[in-house]
Amino acid sequence: MRLIVDSADTEKIRKMFEYYPVSGVTTNPTILTKSGKKPYEVLREIRGIIGPETDLHVQTLGEDADEIVHEATVIKRMLGEKTFVKIPVTREGIKAIRICAQRFGHITGTAVYSTAQAYLAAEAGADYIAPYVNRIDDLSQNGVEVTKKIQNILGQYAGKTRMLAASFRNVHQVIELAEYGVYSATVDPDIIERMLTNDSVDAAIAKFSADMTSAYGEQMVMTHTD
Secondary structure (H helix, E strand, O other), rough: OEEEEOOOOHHHHHHHHHHEEEEEEOOHHHHHHHHOOOOOHHHHHHHHHHHHOOOOEOOOOOOOOOHHHHHHHHOOOOOOEEEEEEEEEEEHHHHHHHHHHHHHOOOOEEEEHHHHHHHHHHHHHOOOOEEHHHHHHOOOHHHHHHHHHHHHHOOOOOOOOEEEEEEOOHHHHHHHHHHHHHOOOEEEEHHHHOOOOOOOHHHHHHHHHHHHHHOOOOOOOOOOOO
16 A cells, blocks of 8 residues: 655655655645645645655645636646645536546545545546545544445446545554555554554564673674674
8 A cells, every 4th residue: 555644744744755665745725724834835845855756635725616627727737747636526526526637637536425425536537536534433434444445436447546545543544444455545644653653662672682782791783793
């Protein structure tokens, strides 16, 4: 499963790309406001960090299809070919997805809470479907199971539409969807960091070091060849 960073915090993004096997960045209007910068200021900064060939997902705000298409055109012009325009899957959004898919592609159908939304967005030509796993849970449904059902629907098509699961509460949700074969997930940097948080691992590493120090009387590393 491709791992995408869900953040507009440029320092965290730098860290993620330095240490982890991540493949892109997603943002949304709420995430952008947390940066404390104007939208295109931070988006251009992110593009500079990740480079022109890495996927960047940016959301529209328009309420009708014409506004959405216009926003999408500006987003693509400002941020480059490898920018995916996130369009909420509403009635007007579906119309906009159809138009944008024909004009320039690289469309992510977002704010997906149901299999029906996912189906319509795929039929309209979206490249990615982004179900909100945790937010589906908040509606007293099982977000992981709904996402699996969407994956099953996408698997019936020979088309291009793939999954970009979003909105996670914990590592377990991410790994369960990876095990199921979901193509990609966008995850908060803190959850990515928690994938390596394990007291047993830390204890094992400390034991290895202590054993070598006890045997040889100094802090050993494997560059000592004598």
